Amino acid sequence: MIKDRLKSLRNEMANAGVDAFIVYSADPHMSEYLPEEWLERAWLSGFTGSAGFVVITQEKAALWTDSRYFVQAPIELKGSGIELMKEGEAETPDYTDWIIGNLGENAKVAVNTLATSHKNWNKLKEKFQLHQIDLIHQPLLDKVWEDRGKGSTSHIFIHPEKWAGKSVSEKLQEIREKLKENNADSHVITALDDVAWTLNLRGSDVDYNPVFLGYIYLTLSEAILFVDENKLDEAVLHHLQKYHVEIKPYSEFYSFLESINNRNILVSGAANQNIFNSLNSKNTIIDKAAPGNLMKAVKNQTELEGFRKVMIRDGVAMTKFLYWLRHEGCQQGLTEYEIGLKLKDFRAEGENFVGESFGSIIGYQGNGAIVHYSAQENSSKVVKAEGSILIDSGGQYLEGTTDITRTLALGEVSHDFLENMTLVLQGMINLTLVKFPKGTKGVHLDAFARLPLWMHAKDYGHGTGHGVGSFMNVHEPPQNIRKDMNPQELIPGMVLSNEPGFYVENEYGIRHENLVVVTEAEKSDFGKFYTWETLTICPFFVDSILPEMLTAPQKEWLNNYHEWCREKLETHLEGDVKKWFLELVQPI
Numbered sequence: 001m002i003k004d005r006l007k008s009l010r011n012e013m014a015n016a017g018v019d020a021f022i023v024y025s026a027d028p029h030m031s032e033y034l035p036e037e038w039l040e041r042a043w044l045s046g047f048t049g050s051a052g053f054v055v056i057t058q059e060k061a062a063l064w065t066d067s068r069y070f071v072q073a074p075i076e077l078k079g080s081g082i083e084l085m086k087e088g089e090a091e092t093p094d095y096t097d098w099i100i101g102n103l104g105e106n107a108k109v110a111v112n113t114l115a116t117s118h119k120n121w122n123k124l125k126e127k128f129q130l131h132q133i134d135l136i137h138q139p140l141l142d143k144v145w146e147d148r149g150k151g152s153t154s155h156i157f158i159h160p161e162k163w164a165g166k167s168v169s170e171k172l173q174e175i176r177e178k179l180k181e182n183n184a185d186s187h188v189i190t191a192l193d194d195v196a197w198t199l200n201l202r203g204s205d206v207d208y209n210p211v212f213l214g215y216i217y218l219t220l221s222e223a224i225l226f227v228d229e230n231k232l233d234e235a236v237l238h239h240l241q242k243y244h245v246e247i248k249p250y251s252e253f254y255s256f257l258e259s260i261n262n263r264n265i266l267v268s269g270a271a272n273q274n275i276f277n278s279l280n281s282k283n284t285i286i287d288k289a290a291p292g293n294l295m296k297a298v299k300n301q302t303e304l305e306g307f308r309k310v311m312i313r314d315g316v317a318m319t320k321f322l323y324w325l326r327h328e329g330c331q332q333g334l335t336e337y338e339i340g341l342k343l344k345d346f347r348a349e350g351e352n353f354v355g356e357s358f359g360s361i362i363g364y365q366g367n368g369a370i371v372h373y374s375a376q377e378n379s380s381k382v383v384k385a386e387g388s389i390l391i392d393s394g395g396q397y398l399e400g401t402t403d404i405t406r407t408l409a410l411g412e413v414s415h416d417f418l419e420n421m422t423l424v425l426q427g428m429i430n431l432t433l434v435k436f437p438k439g440t441k442g443v444h445l446d447a448f449a450r451l452p453l454w455m456h457a458k459d460y461g462h463g464t465g466h467g468v469g470s471f472m473n474v475h476e477p478p479q480n481i482r483k484d485m486n487p488q489e490l491i492p493g494m495v496l497s498n499e500p501g502f503y504v505e506n507e508y509g510i511r512h513e514n515l516v517v518v519t520e521a522e523k524s525d526f527g528k529f530y531t532w533e534t535l536t537i538c539p540f541f542v543d544s545i546l547p548e549m550l551t552a553p554q555k556e557w558l559n560n561y562h563e564w565c566r567e568k569l570e571t572h573l574e575g576d577v578k579k580w581f582l583e584l585v586q587p588i
Contacts, residue, residue, distance in 0.1 A: 002080040019107040026115040037149035067461025068371035110138035113273035121273040152205040165302025168243040178291035184266035189216035197296045226253040298493040303470040306399030313350035314402040315537035321346040330385040336362040336375035357394035357474040368509025386411030405513035408541040422545040426452040427500040438528040442481035449500040465496040559587040
């Protein structure tokens with residue numbers, strides 16, 4: 001089937017005089033998680049990971065993705081004729097160099113500008129021009145993907161101020177102040193989470209992310225939301241009218257942009273190239289990050305209190321689930337997929353649960369080494385009372401979002417597994433304990449989590465931490481903790497994951513993950529210093545580590561953390577679950 005799709009695409013490429021076609025994993029809003037109708041790369045290649053892109057020529061096809069998918073990608077690409085290119089590996093060519101090396105001069109490379117960022121477009125165009133290669137807009141998949149979906153019609157709903165912590169008026173005013181600072185009189189808001197956050201609205205157009213398809217055009221005196229009006233009920237219409245937000249059809253957004261003249265418009269270079277093409281030359285474009293993106297990342301006190309509340313509910317659900325998994329689930333002949341459904345059921349017992357924050361990763365034994373493993377209904381492993389299992393999951397609640405990973409032994413495991421479990425836990429604790437000065441970036445802290453593994457000549461390929469939204473996307477920029485340089489400094493109120501890992505292909509995967517928030521620690525002669533407040537409330541499995549490897553500060557942190565878990569969760573548990581839990585959190 002994949003070969004047939006590639007053949008059809010190549011026919012269209014030949015008809016259009018296109019020598020190479022690039023398919024990114026993106027939609028017009030440059031989302032990470034995509035509406036079904038924009039899963040172009042997954043449809044064409046069969047690779048379902050959240051990151052990666054495909055380049056197709058008449059003779060070759062290749063997919064570039066990162067280390068999270070080095071195990072998964074070969075499985076999904078098998079028999080497709082698409083070569084895997086492992087990003088970050090020394091022998092892997094940059095995809096632009098690969099294209100140039102496979103094409104002659106005067107060749108044409110096509111992309112769909114709706115699914116290509118302005119920043120990426122400029123990079124490609126500049127490099128290709130040096131080799132007399134033309135870059136053009138040609139949405140060829142529109143002709144090939146015949147049964148493409150039509151998009152969600154789910155209703156949009158209000159995220160009230162009692163959970164948002166700020167009114168729409170306050171948010172619009174703060175954004176407008178930033179526009180003035182940048183000498184802009186207009187602004188296009190394109191990212192779905194930025195649109196939803198700005199207007200205190202939520203939706204369900206994208207799996208797991210409570211967002212809806214929409215754009216905002218904002219000036220110093222007006223605000224226009226471009227959205228499918230059929231998704232708006234009377235309450236939402238009244239909400240938008242209250243804040244003087246005009247409504248226009250989603251389908252008219254680009255024609256509206258074409259009508260704008262003589263404006264100083266702030267648009268992020270992360271927005272799609274079609275937006276830049278539509279804004280005619282009579283406007284001045286100010287290419288800067290959307291101001292609301294950083295505002296959204298710095299949680300207010302109401303949002304932080306929401307996180308703290310839902311962490312208790314989530315911790316209760318996780319504790320009940322982990323008890324069930326160890327005592328019953330691993331003995332019932334259930335598959336990873338079925339265990340994932342059971343986990344969702346436990347979370348659904350909690351107040352204000354809306355759904356999962358991402359597809360649960362239930363990685364039993366070797367599948368745990370697939371960093372973003374997705375258990376399929378008809379092909380996932382049967383879980384038994386032996387070996388280990390990695391559980392990475394999260395929930396969307398009206399007051400906040402959770403993301404937690406726990407790895408545990410279900411039966412006998414090797415000494416190497418116990419040692420690596422301990423090293424990863426040491427890394428997570430190291431990062432939790434660190435105190436850092438104002439201005440620190442995630443890249444400065446990443447090594448604290450890796451050091452125990454590094455001292456044993458081991459490492460992991462993914463980042464250590466990502467931003468997390470408040471009843472919003474579980475992966476939320478601009479902050480992160482990883483080896484790569486990110487200029488965004490860490491600011492009090494930012495919520496991030498702390499999730500080092502270790503993976504042995506075909507044997508097991510290990511990851512420990514808590515959510516943490518940047519908090520002010522103290523002020524000294526050397527300036528302000530920050531630290532972390534841990535948000536996630538769920539015990540670790542001391543019987544799956546080697547306690548003697550822990551340092552005194554690490555052991556003290558673990559004992560204090562387990563005592564805190566007891567204080568927060570004990571009264572919400574009962575019977576055998578409570579008895580087991582109290583044994584689990586005993587000091588070591």
